[in-house]
Amino acid sequence: xxxxxxxxxxxxxxxxxxxxxxxxxxxxxxxxxxxxxxxxxxxxxxxxxxxxxxxxxxxxxxxxxxxxxxxxxxxxxxxxxxxxxxxxxxxxxxxxxxxxxxxxxxxxxxxxxxxxxxxxxxxxxxxxxxxxxxxxxxxxxxxxxxxxxxxxxxxxxxxxxxxxxxxxxxxxxxxxxxxxxxxxxxxxxxxxxxxxxxxxxxxxxxxxxxxxxxxxxxxxxxxxxxxxxxxxxxxxxxxxxxxxxxxxxxxxxxxxxxxxxxxxxxxxxxxxxxxxxxxxxxxxxxxxxxxxxxxxxxxxxxxxxxxxxxxxxxxxxxxxxxxxxxxxxxxxxxxxxxxxxxxxxxxxxxxxxxxxxxxxxxxxxxxxxxxxxxxxxxxxxxxxxxxxxxxxxxxxxxxxxxxxxxxxxxxxxxxxxxxxxxxxxxxxxxxxxxxxxxxxxxxxx
Amino acid sequence: xxxxxxxxxxxxxxxxxxxxxxxxxxxxxxxxxxxxxxxxxxxxxxxxxxxxxxxxxxxxxxxxxxxxxxxxxxxxxxxxxxxxxxxxxxxxxxxxxxxxxxxxxxxxxxxxxxxxxxxxxxxxxxxxxxxxxxxxxxxxxxxxxxxxxxxxxxxxxxxxxxxxxxxxxxxxxxxxxxxxxxxxxxxxxxxxxxxxxxxxxxxxxxxxxxxxxxxxxxxxxxxxxxxxxxxxxxxxxxxxxxxxxxxxxxxxxxxxxxxxxxxxx
Ligand SMILES: Nc1ncnc2c1ncn2[C@@H]1O[C@H](COP(=O)(O)OP(=O)(O)OP(=O)(O)O)[C@@H](O)[C@H]1O
Ligand SMILES: [Mg+2]
Numbered sequence: 001x002x003x004x005x006x007x008x009x010x011x012x013x014x015x016x017x018x019x020x021x022x023x024x025x026x027x028x029x030x031x032x033x034x035x036x037x038x039x040x041x042x043x044x045x046x047x048x049x050x051x052x053x054x055x056x057x058x059x060x061x062x063x064x065x066x067x068x069x070x071x072x073x074x075x076x077x078x079x080x081x082x083x084x085x086x087x088x089x090x091x092x093x094x095x096x097x098x099x100x101x102x103x104x105x106x107x108x109x110x111x112x113x114x115x116x117x118x119x120x121x122x123x124x125x126x127x128x129x130x131x132x133x134x135x136x137x138x139x140x141x142x143x144x145x146x147x148x149x150x151x152x153x154x155x156x157x158x159x160x161x162x163x164x165x166x167x168x169x170x171x172x173x174x175x176x177x178x179x180x181x182x183x184x185x186x187x188x189x190x191x192x193x194x195x196x197x198x199x200x201x202x203x204x205x206x207x208x209x210x211x212x213x214x215x216x217x218x219x220x221x222x223x224x225x226x227x228x229x230x231x232x233x234x235x236x237x238x239x240x241x242x243x244x245x246x247x248x249x250x251x252x253x254x255x256x257x258x259x260x261x262x263x264x265x266x267x268x269x270x271x272x273x274x275x276x277x278x279x280x281x282x283x284x285x286x287x288x289x290x291x292x293x294x295x296x297x298x299x300x301x302x303x304x305x306x307x308x309x310x311x312x313x314x315x316x317x318x319x320x321x322x323x324x325x326x327x328x329x330x331x332x333x334x335x336x337x338x339x340x341x342x343x344x345x346x347x348x349x350x351x352x353x354x355x356x357x358x359x360x361x362x363x364x365x366x367x368x369x370x371x372x373x374x375x376x377x378x379x380x381x382x383x384x385x386x387x388x389x390x391x392x393x394x395x396x397x398x399x400x401x402x403x404x405x406x407x408x409x410x411x412x413x414x415x416x417x418x419x420x421x422x423x424x425x426x427x428x429x430x431x432x433x434x435x436x437x438x439x440x441x442x443x444x445x
Numbered sequence: 446x447x448x449x450x451x452x453x454x455x456x457x458x459x460x461x462x463x464x465x466x467x468x469x470x471x472x473x474x475x476x477x478x479x480x481x482x483x484x485x486x487x488x489x490x491x492x493x494x495x496x497x498x499x500x501x502x503x504x505x506x507x508x509x510x511x512x513x514x515x516x517x518x519x520x521x522x523x524x525x526x527x528x529x530x531x532x533x534x535x536x537x538x539x540x541x542x543x544x545x546x547x548x549x550x551x552x553x554x555x556x557x558x559x560x561x562x563x564x565x566x567x568x569x570x571x572x573x574x575x576x577x578x579x580x581x582x583x584x585x586x587x588x589x590x591x592x593x594x595x596x597x598x599x600x601x602x603x604x605x606x607x608x609x610x611x612x613x614x615x616x617x618x619x620x621x622x623x624x625x626x627x628x629x630x631x632x633x634x635x636x637x638x639x640x641x642x643x644x645x646x647x648x649x650x651x652x653x654x655x656x657x658x659x660x661x662x663x664x665x666x667x668x669x670x671x672x673x674x675x676x677x678x679x680x681x682x683x684x685x686x687x688x689x690x691x692x693x694x695x696x697x698x699x700x701x702x703x704x705x706x707x708x709x710x
Contacts, residue, residue: 395536399525
């Protein structure tokens with residue numbers, strides 16, 4: 001759909017107006033103007049050098065939840081969601097089906113009393129100061145056309161507020177499902193997480209396609225981490241193999257906050273995840289980790305951006321990719337260290353494993369350092385399975401195919417170890433095994 | 446040389462090359478059940494190459510000769526088939542496999558051998574008992590089971606880990622490639638004790654070593670000297686003492702080109 005098509009969609013949406021509070025309307029219009037000015041990214045954009053957005057720009061998508069209407073949870077039941085839970089865990093969850101909140105599939109039982117979690121549409125209808133103060137203030141819509149488009153057009157999503165000093169023990173799962181009903185549609189999930197001082201929570205943001213419809217997800221998550229807060233944020237992208245997925249996750253970190261981000265990407269025909277964080281005050285720490293798996297003609301792109309604005313902050317990043325078939329992986333990791341960010345401790349690695357001759361990867365770790373007293377390293381590798389290790393396994397009786405799958409799995413295993421929640425880690429481990437069929441469980445003992 | 450029902454391994458005029466470079470130049474050796482053979486020889490003489498060729502390393506091309514293992518053509522078998530039939534190589538440089546735990550690796554290898562024998566996979570609890578027993582044999586900390594295979598192990602720990610694998614897999618033919626190198630004297634005793642306690646009338650061992658001291662603990666039936674890709678001398682255990690005293694020069698200089706002097710057993 002042309003830029004003009006989206007502009008027209010916006011005008012219809014703006015006329016309808018009912019769901020947008022007055023304070024948000026001008027922000028949406030400004031974002032639409034920005035999208036119009038930026039247009040879809042092209043290969044001339046430095047940030048999109050290795051990924052073509054043309055398949056998204058050229059396709060026609062209908063807004064999935066644009067104009068309201070009754071909730072339709074056609075044929076999906078709680079039991080159907082079982083495969084997308086984490087070892088059956090009954091965590092609080094908010095489920096969205098084809099862009100629309102599915103209250104009947106959702107539950108917030110078990111959350112501490114003062115924690116607020118709601119669909120964004122509900123939250124906007126019952127506006128709070130936290131929502132107003134933060135919504136649309138973190139995501140970079142200035143340079144990011146897809147984030148601008150989301151800001152202009154989002155209808156629903158999630159608002160999570162964890163008040164000062166509150167620890168949420170149970171992970172909270174946000175599940176965005178698209179099924180055949182959502183074919184040829186576009187959804188703009190929008191998430192806002194506000195963690196006040198010393199609050200703690202774990203958030204899982206999953207995107208799942210049921211069957212193989214073609215559709216477009218353009219998501220934005222904004223996270224505000226207050227002083228000393230700790231947020232773990234796991235992104236699981238399992239869109240249908242024919243889907244398009246562009247997602248931004250952007251955090252702003254206050255003093256001594258700790259953000260642990262993990263991006264797991266295995267779905268979509270074309271996907272791009274922008275994972276950004278701003279270390280805005282001293283003592284803030286971040287771990288940005290990820291694992292991408294792709295085969296056939298899948299294209300999977302991660303762009304991470306860590307901005308060190310204050311002294312004594314640490315960022316540790318490990319991304320791994322496994323590419324088979326004719327898949328194309330892209331990793332572009334930027335670390336900026338501002339002049340005032342002395343004593344920065346930054347470490348970035350990206351390792352890729354190519355399983356076929358047609359698979360390819362472009363990796364571009366970038367450090368831009370303007371402070372002099374820092375410890376920053378980065379490195380990237382692209383390799384194939386280690387022949388020596390393969391022989392070692394075979395010499396102990398493992399068949400060739402088994403040795404290959406075992407080593408492939410082993411390549412991914414250490415980055416998954418960085419996920420703190422065991423049920424999530426184990427589920428993702430199984431997904432990796434399923435992806436490279438035949439690898440048995442690696443339990444110790 | 447005679448072949449009996451008792452013969453585990455018979456190597457006849459084996460030549461092997463890597464690229465254009467011929468490394469093994471006519472090796473003949475027969476190893477019978479119940480025997481321990483020691484292979485000694487200067488650096489670069491082809492000892493590890495022989496071991497790797499027997500294990501089926503794809504980088505080496507066998508250009509001539511035959512190897513039978515329990516009467517079957519060994520060179521026709523895939524490396525994993527060789528292992529499943531009871532051939533075990535303790536690597537001179539054990540390989541690190543980050544991401545795979547020792548425990549998983551041992552059990553996978555053990556089950557492959559059982560499968561090849563038409564047996565069911567072992568019950569995990571039963572396997573744990575077996576491993577615990579074997580750990581004691583090589584005096585290894587059970588915590589090593591949960592570590593990734595050889596990853597970050599010290600040189601000595603890696604060698605011990607190879608012997609642990611051997612103790613669990615109970616091979617018919619074990620080839621130990623410089624398992625003693627890098628071991629302190631206590632570790633050497635432990636490893637030798639492990640090897641000796643696994644010795645049975647129906648299995649055989651080839652130890653590649655530079656040091657006579659190992660042979661004080663693992664007493665060989667035959668000692669062979671490999672030089673320039675050939676066995677230039679074979680003898681009883683006293684040959685190792687002579688080598689210790691005199692070095693290799695007297696043998697390598699005397700070796701006539703093109704003819705393998707002396708064969709096994
Ligand atoms: N993969 C290889 N590529 C090239 N040359 C090789 C390779 N493997 C072995 N060689 C060469 O073959 C010769 C024999 O090597 P090998 O490792 O078998 O010796 P060795 O007797 O085990 O020596 P050491 O006592 O040092 O362990 C050496 O000259 C070595 O450089
Ligand atoms: Mg050697």
